[in-house]
Amino acid sequence: MAIKRYASIYLKLLNVNIKSKLEFAADFWISSIGLILTNLTSLFTLYFIFQHIPMLGGVSYYDTIFIFSFFTISTSLHQIFFDNIWSIWIHFIEGSFIKYCLRPIDSMFYYLTESIDPKGFSQLILGIALMAYSGANLNLNWSFINIIFLVVLLLCATSIYTSLMTIAAALGFWITDPFEVISLVNRSKDFGKYPITIFNNATKFIITFVLPLGFVGFYPSTFFVKDTINFMSLMTVPVALILFFAQRLIWKAGLNRYIPAGS
Amino acid sequence: MGNAVKFIRLNMMIKLSRKESFIFSLFGNIIFFFLTYQLWHGIYAGDSGISSVLNFEAVILKLFLAMGLASFLNTNIEWFISRDILSGNIQKYLLIPEKFYNVKFFETIGTSICNLFSNTIPLFIFIFIKFKIELNLSFPLFLFSILISLIIIYNIDLIIGLTSFHTEAIWGISTIKTAIIAFLAGAVIPLEFLPLGFQNFLKYTPFEYIYQVPIKLLTSEANINEKMMMLLMQIICGLILTALAKIIFAHSVKKITINGG
Numbered sequence: 001m002a003i004k005r006y007a008s009i010y011l012k013l014l015n016v017n018i019k020s021k022l023e024f025a026a027d028f029w030i031s032s033i034g035l036i037l038t039n040l041t042s043l044f045t046l047y048f049i050f051q052h053i054p055m056l057g058g059v060s061y062y063d064t065i066f067i068f069s070f071f072t073i074s075t076s077l078h079q080i081f082f083d084n085i086w087s088i089w090i091h092f093i094e095g096s097f098i099k100y101c102l103r104p105i106d107s108m109f110y111y112l113t114e115s116i117d118p119k120g121f122s123q124l125i126l127g128i129a130l131m132a133y134s135g136a137n138l139n140l141n142w143s144f145i146n147i148i149f150l151v152v153l154l155l156c157a158t159s160i161y162t163s164l165m166t167i168a169a170a171l172g173f174w175i176t177d178p179f180e181v182i183s184l185v186n187r188s189k190d191f192g193k194y195p196i197t198i199f200n201n202a203t204k205f206i207i208t209f210v211l212p213l214g215f216v217g218f219y220p221s222t223f224f225v226k227d228t229i230n231f232m233s234l235m236t237v238p239v240a241l242i243l244f245f246a247q248r249l250i251w252k253a254g255l256n257r258y259i260p261a262g263s
Numbered sequence: 264m265g266n267a268v269k270f271i272r273l274n275m276m277i278k279l280s281r282k283e284s285f286i287f288s289l290f291g292n293i294i295f296f297f298l299t300y301q302l303w304h305g306i307y308a309g310d311s312g313i314s315s316v317l318n319f320e321a322v323i324l325k326l327f328l329a330m331g332l333a334s335f336l337n338t339n340i341e342w343f344i345s346r347d348i349l350s351g352n353i354q355k356y357l358l359i360p361e362k363f364y365n366v367k368f369f370e371t372i373g374t375s376i377c378n379l380f381s382n383t384i385p386l387f388i389f390i391f392i393k394f395k396i397e398l399n400l401s402f403p404l405f406l407f408s409i410l411i412s413l414i415i416i417y418n419i420d421l422i423i424g425l426t427s428f429h430t431e432a433i434w435g436i437s438t439i440k441t442a443i444i445a446f447l448a449g450a451v452i453p454l455e456f457l458p459l460g461f462q463n464f465l466k467y468t469p470f471e472y473i474y475q476v477p478i479k480l481l482t483s484e485a486n487i488n489e490k491m492m493m494l495l496m497q498i499i500c501g502l503i504l505t506a507l508a509k510i511i512f513a514h515s516v517k518k519i520t521i522n523g524g
Contacts, residue, residue, distance in 0.1 A: 030435030037439055041446040048456045049306055052313040057305050119435070180287030187295050198305025203297075 009105060010113050017116050032122035035079075039072060039126055042193070057198035063225045064195060065134040070224075071193040071217030072127030074157035079120035082112050082162045085169045089179040092172040095260035108251045112166070140224055153220035153233065156240035161189065161216045163243035166251065173254025185211070192217035208232075215239050266361050267369050274373025289381045292334060296386060299326060317455045320394065324482065327390050329450040329474040332409065334382035336416045336473070338374040340367055341440075344424025345433045353519065364421070364512060371417050401481055404490055408477040411494075411501045415473055418504035419444075425508075425515045448473045472500040 050061045091097035100107045168185045172178035192213040207214045215236045223233035307319040347353040356363040423436055445451050447470040454462050476497045480490050
């Protein structure tokens with residue numbers, strides 16, 4: 001019952017949001033180009049590096065592009081549906097976050113779903129194109145079961161990244177301005193788009209167990225690249241569940257002590 | 264001069280008022296530099312001729328210097344300019360004796376000084392110790408060149424901020440600027456890895472004068488005359504962009520319409 005009610009609210013919010021975003025078509029196109037260019041600079045960097053080396057940490061060029069594409073798709077889904085996280089610091093500083101506490105719906109759901117970001121679709125399309133390109137060159141086996149696994153692992157990877165960003169945002173209940181914390185998680189996410197094999201053991205441990213960004217790109221990708229069911233790729237699902245519940249707990253704990261700024 | 268100090272100080276106080284942000288910014292940059300170091304270490308681990316382009320130490324030196332300069336010069340002033348235009352707050356600046364162009368430049372300096380302590384100085388101390396860089400005659404030229412870079416970046420940011428007279432948001436154009444400058448000015452990958460023809464083309468663009476001239480002044484073995492020539496070209500680039508930004512501002516400001524009362 002609750003799910004039906006929240007789905008209905010979400011569709012209404014989505015409808016209003018899309019209409020408001022489409023009012024500024026020029027901004028959408030410029031932003032889309034910006035997002036694609038940002039990704040292309042990373043891609044060109046990989047391309048120029050692979051002109052001089054055959055493998056990166058034992059991973060081939062097309063394997064690396066596949067990891068990059070998986071990472072791009074999962075973070076694009078976050079960008080499209082949960083980009084509102086980036087604005088939370090303004091609400092904390094100005095005290096306007098109180099509005100999300102006064103409605104008869106879950107504050108986290110309300111805040112995260114209040115806005116969508118259509119420019120993220122450009123990045124999503126780029127990610128899908130790169131996955132198709134690298135998949136074709138790797139002769140990946142796109143069986144029905146593999147496609148189901150791909151969808152599940154992509155959703156889990158998106159959930160992991162969103163949970164980490166939400167935890168960073170929720171720290172604003174304690175420190176008021178969480179912008180730099182959100183920015184820190186966002187900048188650290190790049191750890192997930194390269195083969196983890198290039199990092200030393202301490203870094204591998206951190207991005208696997210402490211800030212599990214390896215599960216946003218590298219680990220789930222290995223399921224397809226190696227074409228075998230491996231333990232770490234399957235761990236993406238429990239990690240997503242644990243982080244989902246962790247973000248809920250931290251958000252609620254913060255909300256209980258929230259005192260709006262301002263007079 | 265008195266006004267400049269006041270505006271710079273005020274902007275620094277605003278930036279420093281949130282200590283947690285300052286600490287997380289420092290921490291975030293350390294992580295980013297660490298990631299870059301490890302990435303390139305991994306690239307060079309299975310050396311298969313990549314050292315013929317540039318050796319590992321040279322890559323780290325060039326990239327870290329460029330990233331350190333990027334941290335120092337990244338003030339996001341275009342966002343504040345855009346916000347002033349879209350909210351109508353720009354009228355406040357047009358009514359005070361100090362020119363809008365100068366006020367925003369002083370604010371840029373204030374933010375850059377904060378960046379210096381949270382990002383650039385820790386990194387540069389690491390670079391100077393690790394690579395045993397000597398503080399000879401090149402060092403004052405390097406410092407002076409950074410100031411010219413600040414002027415170049417400020418004018419680019421101002422032009423981007425002024426696009427708010429024509430659009431409702433500058434996220435897109437600001438992101439394009441950041442991505443292009445980071446890549447073409449050598450803060451993502453050393454330019455030696457790009458095709459030779461493209462490297463030569465970049466020498467005739469403003470990107471050369473943002474990070475590459477200060478880096479070359481510090482690290483290249485060019486003689487003093489060649490270095491002075493690089494600096495001169497950078498100054499000319501700064502002057503051209505200053506003139507361009509002022510012309511665009513003079514035209515844009517005629518379009519101002521403030522709603523409300």
